[in-house]
Amino acid sequence: MIEPTGNLVLLLSAGPAGDPRSPLVPTWLAITAAIITLLALAFHMTALRRGRIPASRRRIRTVNGWLMLAAIPVITYAFGVAVPSQTRSYVLVWTACIGLLTIIVVISLLDVMNNIRLYRRSVVALRREFHGMAPRPSSPEHRDGSTDAHDDTR
Numbered sequence: 001m002i003e004p005t006g007n008l009v010l011l012l013s014a015g016p017a018g019d020p021r022s023p024l025v026p027t028w029l030a031i032t033a034a035i036i037t038l039l040a041l042a043f044h045m046t047a048l049r050r051g052r053i054p055a056s057r058r059r060i061r062t063v064n065g066w067l068m069l070a071a072i073p074v075i076t077y078a079f080g081v082a083v084p085s086q087t088r089s090y091v092l093v094w095t096a097c098i099g100l101l102t103i104i105v106v107i108s109l110l111d112v113m114n115n116i117r118l119y120r121r122s123v124v125a126l127r128r129e130f131h132g133m134a135p136r137p138s139s140p141e142h143r144d145g146s147t148d149a150h151d152d153t154r
Helices: 008-012 027-050 055-080 087-133
Strands: none
Touching: 027 055, 055 087
């Protein structure tokens, strides 16, 4: 066990048995979880190509998918291979994980903003379509008191 006066990184990130010479989770578990996640993400990206979604949404989600495909092996290495006793490489791999995850979250926020933009555009189009289908009043006078200039029923 590590003494409290030891390296703070080693103390905070000791493996499952409290040993800084072992990874945070067993390697077999990290690799199994990574394979399942990679397969699910690959299936999602394949379905994304076939789906009927706006091109801007497809582009954003494809870029995010590729970033996630790149991040999964790095995260797997951080959890299942990197050991806290090798402080420099341990901090470097976790910094890479945090950086990749930050980029993924920022792109997800861009996707949210794009979805809001697409929603607003569809609402405007729907309102235009709705107002275009509204029946004309039977009398030449409108609610505001104006009359149709082309209406000669008077």
